[in-house]
Amino acid sequence: MAATACQERAVLTANQYSQGNIAGLSDYMTRRLVASTVLTESNGGDLAIKNKEGYFGRYQAGASWLADAGLVDRTKLREAMAGYSSEWKWAKTGGMTKFLEDPANWKGGLNLDTFKQSPELQDQAFKTNSDAAYRQAIRDNHLKEGDSEEHIAGFLKARHIAGYGGAVAVIEKADSRADANGTTNFDYYNDIAINRDGLNQILVVEDRFKGIPYKLPIERELRPGDANLAVRALQENLKLAGVLDAQGRTLDADGDYGKRTREAVSTYQNLNDLPVTGSADIATLTALRRHAEAVIAAQDINKIGQQFQSPGYRNDWMQTDQNGLPNYLHANAHSGKPHAYHAPQVRGPLSDDALKIGERGPEVAKLQESLIHLGINDHLKQPIKADGVFGPETERAVQAFQLWHGADHVNGVADRQTLAAINTQAGLAIVQRTADQVQAAPARDFVANVNIAARVDPSAAADPRDASQTPPPNVAAPAPGQTTPRAPEPAPVAPTAGSSAAPAKAELVVDAVRLSPGDQAMFTKIRENVAAHVPDETVAVAMLAAKRNGITDAESIGPVGVANGKLWVGAHTPGFHTGVSLSEPLPAMQDTLRETQAFNQQRDQQLTQEAAQRNPDDPNRGPRM
Known part of the structure; x- marks a missing residue:
């Protein structure tokens, strides 16, 4: 059954309540009591509502209730009520309205208008009086420690509307007292105790809100x-x-x-x-x-990245300069001063700059978390847990990562270079996985392939203080804020299968069977932004790596440049980039072009399948424009 507008507003009011748990109740049941009370009293939580007798706000506060909460002067209230046997009789004469409209009768500089505009004041008064009622009921043995929360909350609602005596009458199964609307004190108790108000169906605890009792209605x-x-x-x-x-x-x-x-x-x-x-x-x-x-x-990109940095490492792996190159690759490149470095005060497992079997601690747990985020458990017979213990399973997981990513030593020891590579890959995996989920893209394997980045070069992924990594001769790495210097170069030209020399032509000329027009445009854009000494084979490999990283066409390519021995291709979206080593052996141009063609075919097949899944009744229907 669909919730009414008043019920939905009551749930909204309960969700916004921020005064803490009422005595004897959990967070959920506190909000359950709030929602039920405002549903009865004020159409779900109207702050400024007033009935004809002069009761105000979402809890229909009277002068005595406000005095109990410490907001109204009790001495002045007694003087004003002199001659009346009850507040109700006094209120029906209009006396309570006049009393509350006079700021002199309020405490702490408050007044009625301030109270009517403040959800915090009204909620706090409700909590104060409910706490006092619970403690009194405990003292009087009407409630006991260990009573069910539904019983306690039902008592407190009956007390709020029918008074303390009316709530006690329910507990003792004594007389039934009806209000002007014909609703009895037992009805108020049963609103919560047996869900008479129907709020249990929409006050549903969802894990992601940590106890806040709301559930969005059906869209x-x-x-x-x-x-x-x-x-x-x-x-x-x-x-x-x-x-x-x-x-x-x-x-x-x-x-x-x-x-x-x-x-x-x-x-x-x-x-x-x-x-x-x-x-x-x-x-x-x-x-x-x-x-x-x-x-x-x-x-969340930068926040996620920082979460997966191991002690002593930079937290700016996702930050780029104006050219789109990662800051950590060329920090202080042109400062003229040695790179100042003060070793972090590392204790425990990392004191020898490595994590290995037999060690334990938070550093090991972080390593395990990063490997798990990469999806390593999908490839191991014995999955690892983030328990902070570097056992045989963790050693095998590190070995697998080192093997798949071409580390120099596949030994299961997570040195600082391996840690930096794992942390960087894990952070990128989380970001890309989030983007895939937003775009409803198929799940990827982030540990056994290189969809996120090109093959990890451990020396490039580690801390940038290694001065041995330098750009090729006559090509300096750009400092932050500077563009990549380039030597005079001929115009961009087309690679042909098996060639590395660049003929002096302005346009890419390549076998159409090998490269599509879109890939030709990508190659040209990368080629024209790097120096002449960078071979076409490297440009082609960088183009393929960019495509695997989601940089799918020339329009998506952002900054391109050479820094610290790598050709970097970035996207217009900050933080997404790929790098190709200028020093590693390159495959033949023909092999790269063939691999690019295979990648394109696989991508096209995937898009076709996704289109068919979206339109199962009409498989020949193309994507909507």
């Missing part, structure tokens, strides 16, 4: 006037997408679909070629959610 169109958690999620996504209201202001994620939210939705619809209605239909909600997910993925 449906949202319209102006709605007030619920789905509206709040819509507002949060609009904020992530940078969409403003008509006055250029950022939205408040308050869960109320008002004028400003309608304006922001209309703006988003207009910018994204959606029907401009101001109401968030399913198409708008879906487009906006995917937009927000992509923004979150991009925001």
Whole structure:
């Protein structure tokens, strides 16, 4: 059964509650009590609502209740109520309204308007009085330590609305007391105790919210006037997408679909070629959610990368200069001063600059976490755990990584070069996996292939203080903020299978069977941005590595340059790049072109299969434009 608008607003109010657990209740049941109370008292949590007798706010606060919470002067209240046998009789004369409208009767500089505008004040008063009622019931033996939370919360709701005596009457199964609406103290107790109010169906604890009891309703169109958690999620996504209201202001994620939210939705619809209605239909909600997910993925790149750095290593592996080259590859390259380095104070397993079998500690756990994020367990008979113990399983996992990535020593010892390579690959894997999930791309194997980056060169992945890594003669590595210097070079030309010399032609001329027009454009763009001494074979390998990294065409290529013995190709998206060594033996041009062609065919087949899966009833239908 669908939730009512009042129920959805009550859940929103409970989710926004931030005053801590009420005595005797968990976080969940505290919010359950809040939601049930405001559902009964104020249509789900209206802060400024007032009934005809003069009770105010989401908890329908009277003067005595406010005095119990320490907000109203109790002495003045007694004087004002003199001659009346109950607050209710006094309130019906209008006396309570006049009393509360006088700021002189409030404490701490408060007044009625301030109270009506503050969810914090109202929630805190509710907690204060509920805590006191629970403690009194414990003292009076009406409640006991160990009572069920449903029983305690039911008692506290009955006490709030029917008074302490009314709540005790429920516990003792005594007389039933009905209010002006015909609702009894037993009804209030049963709202929570046996789910009479029906909130259990929508107050669902979800693990990712760590006990916050809300569940978004089934996705449906949202319209102006709605007030619920789905509206709040819509507002949060609009904020992530940078969409403003008509006055250029950022939205408040308050869960109320008002004028400003309608304006922001209309703006988003207009910018994204959606029907401009101001109401968030399913198409708008879906487009906006995917937009927000992509923004979150991009925001988390640096944070994720820092999480996987081992002690003593740089945390800027995903940061690039204006040329798109990683900062750590050429830090202080042109400073004219020795690279200052102060060895970190490392203790424990890394004191000998390596992690190996028999060692244990947080450094080992970080290594294991990085290997697990890479997906190493999918390739091992005995999976590893992040338990901080470097045992035989972890040794085999490190050996597997070293073998697959061409390390000089496949010995299962994680020295600093191996650690840096593993951490870098793990960080990139997390980022790419997040992007794949946002784009609904098929899952990849990040440990046994090189889709994320070209073959890891451990010396390049380690700390950049190794002065032995230098660019080729007459080509200096660019310092931050500088472009890559280039020697005079001929115009870019086409490689032919088996050749490395570059004939002086302005356009790429290559066998069409070997390279598609798009690949020819990619080769040309890379070729024209590197020095003449870089052979065409290297350019072709860099092009293929870029394609494997998701840089699929010439338009996607960002900065290109040579630094510390590698040709780097970057994308326009900061942090995504690939590097090809200038010193390692290169495959023949013909082999690289053949491999590029095979890669293209595999990619095209994958796209065809995905299109067929999206359109199972019409396999001949092409992608929509």
